[in-house]
Structures are given as structure tokens and as C-alpha cells.
Amino acid sequence: MSNITKEENKDFGSAGGEVLLFTIDDVVYGIEIKYINEIIGIEQITVVPKVPDYIKGIINLRGKTVPIISVRKRFGKEEIPYDERTCIIVLEFDGSNQAGIIVDRVREVTQAKPEEICVTPANKNVNTNHYIKNIIENAEGIKLLLNCEKLVMEQ
Amino acid sequence: MARFEAGMESMVDMYIFETTSLLEQLDQILMKTENENSFGEEEINEIFRIMHTIKGSSAMMGLDNMSHLAHAIEDMFYIVREDNPVISDMRSLYDLVFTASDLLKAEIDLVQDEDSEPTDFSEQMNKIKNFAAMLKSGEASAPAAPAASDAPAQSPAPAVEKPAPAADPGEMITVTMGGDNSTTVKVTFEDDCKMENLRALLVINNIRNECSMLKFEPEDIEDNSDTAKVIVENGFIIHFTPAQTTSEDIISLIGSTMNVKNCEVLSMGGEKTAEVPAYTLTTAKVEFAEDCKMENLRALLVVNNIREECDELAFVPSDIETNQSTAQTIRDNGFIVHFKSGYGDDAILKIIGETANVASVTVLKTGSDTPPAAAPTQKAEAPKTEEKAATAPKAETAPAPKPESKPAEKKPAENKASGGAKQSLISVNLYKLDQLLDMVGEIVITEAMVTSNPDLKGLRLDNFQKAARQLRKLNSELQDIVMSIRMVPISGAFNKMTRIVRDMKVKLNKDVDLIFEGEETEVDKSIIDNLNDPLMHMVRNSMDHGIEETAEDRIAAGKNPKGKITLSAYSSSGEVVIVVADDGMGMNPEKLLDKAERNGILTKPRTEYTEKEALGLIMLPGFSTNETVTEYSGRGVGMDVVRQNIEKCGGTVSVESKLGEGTSFIIKIPLSLSIVDGMEVSVGSSIFTIPISYIKESFKLRPNQILRDTDGREMVMIRGECYPLIRLYELYDLDGAETDLYSGIIILVESDGKCACLLADELIGEQQVVVKPFPPLLNNFNVKQNGMSGCSILGDGSITIILDISNIISDF
The missing domain is CATH 1.10.287 (Helix Hairpins)
Structure with missing residues (x-):
């Protein structure tokens, strides 16, 4: 698994690319733009019983059912009431597999230059779940680039 | 390495579809003739046609091994048809063709696999060739095929001598130019049709059988895809000498090949038409209606119309297809046709006369040796004409698998019809x-x-x-x-079993009748696809374990010495029920429990198993009652596969067995997978849909109806029957639901003969819902095992979860 992560790092790390920034509790996270399908407001979420609590349920996105993941729950944080800035970012993998993530607020799309991208520490006891793929540091501050596949797929 | 170039995929699909259905058709013909123990002329022609089509299309797809094998069979049946030998060893013939058919089927499966290598069929081909040689040399009374493989291979069988025509460029290059006699044409293809080299190969394959000499430039079209460019730039040059037909025939054959745009004659060989001994031919002059324009094409139409009926055919002007100026010639001098036909002159003249725009047909000269009356000769000549029909015109259409040409759907009898019948079937992706x-x-x-x-x-x-x-x-x-x-109709899946039973009958030496009931029952296509494997396993199981080892055993048990396996299908209340029943030994639940105990797969004390549960043990993976592993069964995988496949399409399998009387496997599958009539119920803020077919009734509870067992589990008493109560909000940990038994609504549901009561808040209403599968992410969390079969979107855009009642009940 670590090999694959390195491969991906090299890809994004060497070329850089556009990143969508969003915040949870004032921490800025980023997601590579290639995963992002669209951003929608909070919709009525249908609860699906007997699944882990970070999966909030499914929504109807123009006739398709899309599972919704709470990033707060995923990161072990307390959930806060949804407000008008709460968003669902709809991600798409492998061309058809969709999932939505609930975030506090979406900020902007920024260009990450290769020299601003650093790798995550290889130490054992930080970033153990590998949700963070890279760290982007520039004049505006530090952003944590998330590994979408792991965030969504890993059980 | 991918087996096919980019752009071929759509053709691959069509090819697989066609070839598979042809092979199934072949199996059916063989099985039918084997039962009757004789080949009718019609059947032989049908087999011939099937193999010819497979040969052609396989060659086009570049699957030379399949093409060669098909060719070998074709050759063998050529001998069977032409020489009509007395085949005493029918068994070997059938075995050879059946094996070849199996090999081809297996290869088609491989074709779909990108990385597979073509299988070498040479062994089977040699067997077939040897058998063909044996037939040819009239030693058909010699024993079996293996023995025949020692027979002199140089016997004068044309089939063996003739190198398989399917694409061996090397062989062709060595052919010397036929001198003056050869015709040279330049073929150009439609713009943007891509892969010109393969199109050219198709042209070559189409005309190969008609030509005694064939040479083309560029030569390495098959192996070198760069030649496509060359062909685009310079055209594709073919030199040929016709074998029996005329150069014009071949040119029109080329012209009719897929994607050919133009076929330009560069040099015409020493007119083959002139060599035709004219005195044997009937000559007719055809005149077209005035002002009908494009007389050359009208003439071509005439020629095409009568070509199949004629043994020999020549016409002046000869280059009507390629040369537009011939229109003027025809207008001035008429269109002269020389022909000879087994159907008699009158029949041909009639066809000509009926062609569009033909104004008059005048017979200039009657062929000396063609009897004027059609009837007497028609019979005698028929095989010959048919052969032409099989070789020449079929070659035009065969290698181009078009959706319109769907030979699989045609019955042999229809083929004999004049061809005027309209196609009312189409195949759809x-x-x-x-x-x-x-x-x-x-x-x-x-x-x-x-x-x-x-x-x-x-x-x-x-x-x-x-x-x-x-x-x-x-x-x-x-x-x-x-x-x-x-x-x-389910008959397609059933018919495949005939073949399995036939093979196993021979191998296991058991005499068994396979009986179909209700094979016209219709089920969704996607279900049929999932049914093939389970049916096969169950039929094998019945053959191998179910039916007694010997006829003596059966007689001793007071049964008909001939075993019986019944495949039946019927639909009942939204479900299709398929039963595979045998009248064999039956299963002993005690024996099954013994075995399960030894394997340690019992999950509760042995005494608690009901007979039905004990029989159900055979569905578990790794469970086999057979002590020894045979070719067909014994590894304990089969019934597990059955269960999995059936569950995949939402169905259930159960077993019924009576010791000494037989075993039945009962499969129940929902008729349709996608739209269900559902009752929507609310539980808290969630809405669930219960398929109506499971609901027996719904009612409000009265206080005296509820009772509790010693563990406090609730049961509902209805009309003297007691059912477990399932509180849906408890089952799914939902908040905000009605917890008071008497305020909520009770829904009595039934599945597989087991009933339970569900507690919901209220009934919302009945609605048809379209089942959508859960998103893949949720499938990682075993939602299906938790009694949810899918979800659906309601009219107001909200989502409802469809409950899988049988799953919920089975847990209670």
C-alpha cells in the first residue's frame, strides 16, 4: 500500500494541480479537482440502517442514489448543525462510483505548485489512517490534501 | 496483448452472438438427427451452412484456428452430402462433431478474454480429416475414428487435399501467375472505413473458393496493419483466375463485400465467358423499360436475381457493374444473358421477366441439352444448385455478421422457402x-x-x-x-440440458429420459443468463447421484428401468418456479446429517434439524455426499454455485426429497427484477417499501393478541396461529418511531412458508417502485444481509428502502 501512495504522491507532487479547498473547524483541507463532480447544498438525506455512523445515508441526485459521508464523523469530530454554508461535495471515482462528503464550508479552487507540495511524514504514529496524502504550504497558509479514495472507500 | 484491434469490439460482440447461436443450433440438429439416427438432406445442408458461416466469420475476425476447424467439419459434411456414403459408424461422427462444437464454444469464451492465446485444434482437425478420408475412401465400415487415424491420409478426399483456405498468405504467394487467363482488378474501400487490410482480407476470403489462382498486392495484409495505408493510397490489387464461375461473378462478389466502394477492372483475362460452350446455354435478350435509366444496374439486378438458380451464367456486356457506359450499350443492343439452369429455362425467364423495369425477354437460342420442361430435372439437379447457393452467394453474406442476417432464428424449413418471407425478428443489444x-x-x-x-x-x-x-x-x-x-422463453436454457444429459448418458451408462414441462414460460433475459449454470449443476447432480447406478437397481426398486429427469417451469404470483426433479434414489436426511457432523458444519445440535433443514445442508459449500470425486460431481462446489447464482438474481432454492422416490430442486425467482408493486410504510422519519407479494394482511393489534415467550420475545396471535413480532425500529435502530404496539400498524408477511409480523408506524400507500441497486459503497457494508434489497426514488424525490422480507424472516 505504501508503494502505491508513493506513486500517487509522485504524480501530484511533481506536477501539482488544481485543488478545491474546504474547511472543517478552521482547518483547511484540499481535494484534487479531478475527483470533484459538483458541489450542492445540503439535501434531505435518507438514513440507511446498519451502516457505520459516518455514512449519513443516501440522497437522490437527479435520479441517482449517492451515499453521503460526514467528514466530521470520519475524522472523529463532533457533528454540528447544518447551516446555509454546509455543503455536499460530490466526488466521482472510476468513472461511475459516486459519493458525497459533507463539509462545513467550501472556500476556493487554488493552483498548487510542485514546490509547495510536501509529503506526509513517514512516522508510524501520525497520519496512521493515511487520509492525508500531501501537505501544501504557501503564502496563504497550510492545507492538508486528502486522499479521496481512502477517505471514502476504506472501511 | 489484445486479441482484436481497436474498433473491432462491436464486431466481436456480434461475432460471439452469432457464432454461439449457430453452435447451439448445430447441437440441436445433431441431437435431433442422433435420436432419429439418420441425416436428412436438409439437416446436412443446415450443418454445412452453419459451419460455413462460422468459418467465414472466424476468418474475418482473424481467429484462424476456429476457422480451420470449422472448415474441417464443413469438408467432412461435404463428403457426407456429395458421396452419400453408408456411415455405419455414426457414433464416431457424432462424437467428432460434438467435440468440435464444444471446442469452438470453449474458444468463444476465450475470445472474450483479452489475454488468452488461440487454442491449437490440430489434433481434433486431424481426427476429423482422417474420418473424412475414411468416408471418402468408402471404408466407412471400418471401426472408430481413432483406428481410422492410421488410414492412409493420401486418400483422394478433396477435403484433406485442399489446404484450409482460411488465410495462409504464404501458400498463395507461391501460386504462379496464371498468365493471360488472369483478371486484374483494383478494389477501393469506402472512405474512413478503417482497417482496410482486414477488409481486403475479407474480400479475399469471399472469393478464394471461387478462384483457381489468386494473388494480391499488398501481400501481407493479414499480418501487417501498415498495409491498410498502402491500400488507402494505391487501392488493393487482386489478380485471379476464376475456377468455375466467370470473372464477372467474382467481380460482383468483390463488389458486394462489405465496405467495398469500387472494383475497377484493370485487365480482363482471356474471357472465361467465351470459353463457356455456348451451345449448351440458353440465350435470352432482355430489354428494359424506356427511360428507366441506369440500365447497367438494372441488368445487374437481373443477373443477381437469377444467379442462384443458374448453374452457368454469362452475360454481355460483362462489366455492367463497373462500367457505366454499358447502360448505353444495353439501351442500344439489349442485354444478352446466356444461362443454364437446373430449374429449367422457363423458370429463369420468368424470374427475369418479373424483375423491375424489364420490358421484354426474348429467347434467342435454347440450350441444346437443357430440357425445356422444368419439373423432371428439378429434382435431379437440385443438390447441385443448392451447393452453389451454399458456396457462392452465402460467402457474400456469411462473413459479415449483420444484425439483419440472423440465421439462428430461421428454421431449416423456412430456408427452403423461396426467400420471399419477411424477417420479422431483429436482434437488439x-x-x-x-x-x-x-x-x-x-x-x-x-x-x-x-x-x-x-x-x-x-x-x-x-x-x-x-x-x-x-x-x-x-x-x-x-x-x-x-x-x-x-x-x-426458458426453453433455451432447458435445451442446453439435453446436450449434458446426452453426454452423461453415454459416460455413466445410465438410460435416462429428459422431459420438459412448461418450457414456453417466459422470464427476464438477465435471469436466463444466471440460470444456465445452476441448471447444469442440478441436472448433473440428478444424473450422477439421483438416478440409480444400474437399470437392475431400478427394476429391483420396482421402477421403470429407464430413469426420468423432469425440468419444469411455471409462473405463480410474480415468481417463476423452476423444478428439476428426478425419480431416482432420493436423499436420506440422516445420512446427510452424519456427513455434516463429520465435516463439522452443523451449527446447532443435530436433533434440532428438521428434515427440510437437513436437506438444505447440501447447498453448503464443501458438502458432498459422494465419497469419491467423479468427473461430474463430488467436490461439493456445485450446489453452492447453484445457490449463489440463484440468490444473485433474487431467487431461492429449496430441496425436496423422498428416500427411494426421487429428489426435486425447486428454484423460485422473481419474474421481474426492476419494477415491483410495493406498500410504503413509515418508521420514524424513514420510509420503507415492502413488496406487496409478501404481504398477507395488515391490521391494528388488539390487547389480547400479544404474548411473550420465556425470554420476553413478543409473538402475535392471529386466528389461532402464532407469529413472531419484529419491531422495525428496533431491527434498524431508528429514532422517533412509534413504540406503542397498539398505535402502530402490524403487517403480516410471508416468505417461503414462514410468516412474521412487522411493526411499523403507519401505512402510507401502495405504489409501483423501480428498484435501484444500492450505491457500490454501501454494498461494502452488507446491507443486503440486513434485509434491504435495494432502494427506489419516490414521486416526491425522496428515497425509500426496499425490504427483503425473506431475508428478514429467515433471521427470525
């Missing part, structure tokens, strides 16, 4: 049908969205309601039609 079904599903949802729109609440809209009712009626009709399009 399953993907498109899936799309159509999805679309209908969307319409059903949208209809509900419109008619139960919240904006309309409280309004009195008589006209609107009327129109809405009409819309609903039409929609449900549309839905029925779409579903019926996807329905195919």
Missing part, C-alpha cells in the same frame, strides 16, 4: 433494452411526481384527474410491453 427499461422507470417515477404533486393538494381538478388516469394506464401498458420485450 441488451444494453439498449436496459436503457429503455431505465427510461420507463424514470417515466413511472415522473408520472407519480406530476400526479401526486403537492401543489395540487386540496384542488378539485376533474379534468386533470381524468387525464392523469389515462396517463397512468398508458404508462403501465408501456411498462408491460418493455418487460415483455425482455422476456425470453
Whole structure:
């Protein structure tokens, strides 16, 4: 698994690319733009019983059912009431597999230059779940680039 | 390495479809003739045609091994047809063809696998060739094929001598130019048709059998895809000398090949037409209606019309297809046709006369040796004409698998008809049908969205309601039609079993009748695809374990010495029931429990197992009652596969068995996978859909109906029967639901003969819902094992979860 992560790092790390920034509790996270399908407001979420609590349920996105993941729950944080800035970012993998993530607020799309991208520490006891793929540091501050596949797929 | 170049995929699909259905057809013909123990002329021709088509299309796809094997069989049947040898060793013949058919089927499976290598069929081909040689040399009375392999291979069988024509470029290059006699043409292909080298190969394959000499430039079209460019730039040059037909025939054959745009004659060989001994031919002059224009093409139409009926055919001017100026010639001098036909002159003249725009036909000269009356000779000449029909014109269409040409659907009898019958069947890509079904599903949802729109609440809209009712009626009709399009009779899946039973009968030396009942029952195509494997395993099981080892055993048990396996299908209340029953030994539940105990797969004390549960043990993976592993069964995988495949399409399998009387496997599958009639119930803020077919009744509970067992589990008493109570909110840990038994609603559901009561808040209403699968992410969390079969979108855009009642009940 670590090999694959390195491969991906090299890809994004060497070329850089556009990143969508969003915040949870004032921490800025980023997601590579290639995963992002669209951003929608909070919709009525249908609860699906007997699944882990970070999966909030499914929504109807123009006739398709899309599972919704709470990033707060995923990161072990307390959930806060949804407000008008709460968003669902709809991600798409492998061309058809969709999932939505609930975030506090979406900020902007920024260009990450290769020299601003650093790798995550290889130490054992930080970033153990590998949700963070890279760290982007520039004049505006530090952003944590998330590994979408792991965030969504890993059980 | 991918087996096919980019752009060929769509052709691959069509090829696989066609070849598979042809092979199935072949199996059926063989099985039929084997039962009757004789080949009719019709059947031989049919087999011939099948192999010819497979040969052609395989060669086009570049699958030389399959093409060669098909060719070997074709050759063998050529001998069978032409020489009509007395075949004493029918068994070997059938075995050879059956094995070849199996090999071809297996290879087709491989073709779909990108990385596979072509299988070498040379061994089987040698066997067939040897057998063919034996037939040819009249030693058909010699024993079996293996022995025949020692027979002199140089016997004068043309089939063996003739190198398989399917593409061996090396062989062709060595052919010397036929000198003056050869014709040279330049073929150009349609713009942008791509892969010109393969198209050219197709042309070559089409005309190969008609030519005694064939040479072409560029030569390495098959192996070198760069030649495509060369062909685009310079055209594709073919030199040939016709074998029996005329150069014109071959040129028109080239012209009729797929994607050929133009076929330009560069040099005409020493007119083969002139060599035709004219005195044996009938000569007719055809004149066309005035002002009909393009006389050359009209003439071509005439020629095409009569070609199949004629043994020999020549015409002046000869280059009507390629040379437009011949139109003028025809207008001035008429179009002269020389022909000889087994059907008699009158028949041909009639055909000519009936062709569009033909004004008059004048017989200039009657062929000396062609009897004027058609009837007497028709019979004698028929095989010959048919052969031509099989070789020449078929070659035009065969290698181009078009959806329109669907030989599999035609019955042999129809082939004999004059060809005027209209095709009323088309083949459609399953993907498109899936799309159509999805679309209908969307319409059903949208209809509900419109008619139960919240904006309309409280309004009195008589006209609107009327129109809405009409819309609903039409929609449900549309839905029925779409579903019926996807329905195919189950006989296809059943017929495959004949073959398995036939093989096993021989191998196991058991005499068994296979009986079909209700094979016309229709089920969804996607279900049929999932049925093949389970049926095969169950039939094998019945053959191997079910039926007694010997006829003596059966007689001793007081049964008919001939065993019986019955495949039956019928539909009942939204389900298709398929039963595989044998009248064999039956299973002993005690024996099954013994075995299960030894294997340690019992999950509760042995005494607690009911007979039905004990029989159900055979569905577990790794469970086999056979002590020894045989070719067919004993590894304990089969019945597990059955269960998995059936569950995949939402069905169930159960076993019934009576010791000494036989065993039945009963499969129940929902008739349709995608649209269900559902009852919506609310639990807290969630809405669940219960398929109506499971619901027996719903009611409010009265205080004296509830009782509790010693563990406090609740049961409901209804009319003297006691059922477990399942509180849905408890089952699914939902908040905000009605917890008071007497305020909520009780729904009595039944599945597989087991009943239970579900507690929900209230009934919302009945609605048709379109089942959508859960997103893949949720499937990681075993939602299916928790009693949820899918979800659906309701008219107001909200989502409902469809409950899998049989799963819920089985846990209680």
C-alpha cells in the first residue's frame, strides 16, 4: 500500500494541480479537482440502517442514489448543525462510483505548485489512517490534501 | 496483448452472438438427427451452412484456428452430402462433431478474454480429416475414428487435399501467375472505413473458393496493419483466375463485400465467358423499360436475381457493374444473358421477366441439352444448385455478421422457402433494452411526481384527474410491453440440458429420459443468463447421484428401468418456479446429517434439524455426499454455485426429497427484477417499501393478541396461529418511531412458508417502485444481509428502502 501512495504522491507532487479547498473547524483541507463532480447544498438525506455512523445515508441526485459521508464523523469530530454554508461535495471515482462528503464550508479552487507540495511524514504514529496524502504550504497558509479514495472507500 | 484491434469490439460482440447461436443450433440438429439416427438432406445442408458461416466469420475476425476447424467439419459434411456414403459408424461422427462444437464454444469464451492465446485444434482437425478420408475412401465400415487415424491420409478426399483456405498468405504467394487467363482488378474501400487490410482480407476470403489462382498486392495484409495505408493510397490489387464461375461473378462478389466502394477492372483475362460452350446455354435478350435509366444496374439486378438458380451464367456486356457506359450499350443492343439452369429455362425467364423495369425477354437460342420442361430435372439437379447457393452467394453474406442476417432464428424449413418471407425478428443489444427499461422507470417515477404533486393538494381538478388516469394506464401498458420485450422463453436454457444429459448418458451408462414441462414460460433475459449454470449443476447432480447406478437397481426398486429427469417451469404470483426433479434414489436426511457432523458444519445440535433443514445442508459449500470425486460431481462446489447464482438474481432454492422416490430442486425467482408493486410504510422519519407479494394482511393489534415467550420475545396471535413480532425500529435502530404496539400498524408477511409480523408506524400507500441497486459503497457494508434489497426514488424525490422480507424472516 505504501508503494502505491508513493506513486500517487509522485504524480501530484511533481506536477501539482488544481485543488478545491474546504474547511472543517478552521482547518483547511484540499481535494484534487479531478475527483470533484459538483458541489450542492445540503439535501434531505435518507438514513440507511446498519451502516457505520459516518455514512449519513443516501440522497437522490437527479435520479441517482449517492451515499453521503460526514467528514466530521470520519475524522472523529463532533457533528454540528447544518447551516446555509454546509455543503455536499460530490466526488466521482472510476468513472461511475459516486459519493458525497459533507463539509462545513467550501472556500476556493487554488493552483498548487510542485514546490509547495510536501509529503506526509513517514512516522508510524501520525497520519496512521493515511487520509492525508500531501501537505501544501504557501503564502496563504497550510492545507492538508486528502486522499479521496481512502477517505471514502476504506472501511 | 489484445486479441482484436481497436474498433473491432462491436464486431466481436456480434461475432460471439452469432457464432454461439449457430453452435447451439448445430447441437440441436445433431441431437435431433442422433435420436432419429439418420441425416436428412436438409439437416446436412443446415450443418454445412452453419459451419460455413462460422468459418467465414472466424476468418474475418482473424481467429484462424476456429476457422480451420470449422472448415474441417464443413469438408467432412461435404463428403457426407456429395458421396452419400453408408456411415455405419455414426457414433464416431457424432462424437467428432460434438467435440468440435464444444471446442469452438470453449474458444468463444476465450475470445472474450483479452489475454488468452488461440487454442491449437490440430489434433481434433486431424481426427476429423482422417474420418473424412475414411468416408471418402468408402471404408466407412471400418471401426472408430481413432483406428481410422492410421488410414492412409493420401486418400483422394478433396477435403484433406485442399489446404484450409482460411488465410495462409504464404501458400498463395507461391501460386504462379496464371498468365493471360488472369483478371486484374483494383478494389477501393469506402472512405474512413478503417482497417482496410482486414477488409481486403475479407474480400479475399469471399472469393478464394471461387478462384483457381489468386494473388494480391499488398501481400501481407493479414499480418501487417501498415498495409491498410498502402491500400488507402494505391487501392488493393487482386489478380485471379476464376475456377468455375466467370470473372464477372467474382467481380460482383468483390463488389458486394462489405465496405467495398469500387472494383475497377484493370485487365480482363482471356474471357472465361467465351470459353463457356455456348451451345449448351440458353440465350435470352432482355430489354428494359424506356427511360428507366441506369440500365447497367438494372441488368445487374437481373443477373443477381437469377444467379442462384443458374448453374452457368454469362452475360454481355460483362462489366455492367463497373462500367457505366454499358447502360448505353444495353439501351442500344439489349442485354444478352446466356444461362443454364437446373430449374429449367422457363423458370429463369420468368424470374427475369418479373424483375423491375424489364420490358421484354426474348429467347434467342435454347440450350441444346437443357430440357425445356422444368419439373423432371428439378429434382435431379437440385443438390447441385443448392451447393452453389451454399458456396457462392452465402460467402457474400456469411462473413459479415449483420444484425439483419440472423440465421439462428430461421428454421431449416423456412430456408427452403423461396426467400420471399419477411424477417420479422431483429436482434437488439441488451444494453439498449436496459436503457429503455431505465427510461420507463424514470417515466413511472415522473408520472407519480406530476400526479401526486403537492401543489395540487386540496384542488378539485376533474379534468386533470381524468387525464392523469389515462396517463397512468398508458404508462403501465408501456411498462408491460418493455418487460415483455425482455422476456425470453426458458426453453433455451432447458435445451442446453439435453446436450449434458446426452453426454452423461453415454459416460455413466445410465438410460435416462429428459422431459420438459412448461418450457414456453417466459422470464427476464438477465435471469436466463444466471440460470444456465445452476441448471447444469442440478441436472448433473440428478444424473450422477439421483438416478440409480444400474437399470437392475431400478427394476429391483420396482421402477421403470429407464430413469426420468423432469425440468419444469411455471409462473405463480410474480415468481417463476423452476423444478428439476428426478425419480431416482432420493436423499436420506440422516445420512446427510452424519456427513455434516463429520465435516463439522452443523451449527446447532443435530436433533434440532428438521428434515427440510437437513436437506438444505447440501447447498453448503464443501458438502458432498459422494465419497469419491467423479468427473461430474463430488467436490461439493456445485450446489453452492447453484445457490449463489440463484440468490444473485433474487431467487431461492429449496430441496425436496423422498428416500427411494426421487429428489426435486425447486428454484423460485422473481419474474421481474426492476419494477415491483410495493406498500410504503413509515418508521420514524424513514420510509420503507415492502413488496406487496409478501404481504398477507395488515391490521391494528388488539390487547389480547400479544404474548411473550420465556425470554420476553413478543409473538402475535392471529386466528389461532402464532407469529413472531419484529419491531422495525428496533431491527434498524431508528429514532422517533412509534413504540406503542397498539398505535402502530402490524403487517403480516410471508416468505417461503414462514410468516412474521412487522411493526411499523403507519401505512402510507401502495405504489409501483423501480428498484435501484444500492450505491457500490454501501454494498461494502452488507446491507443486503440486513434485509434491504435495494432502494427506489419516490414521486416526491425522496428515497425509500426496499425490504427483503425473506431475508428478514429467515433471521427470525
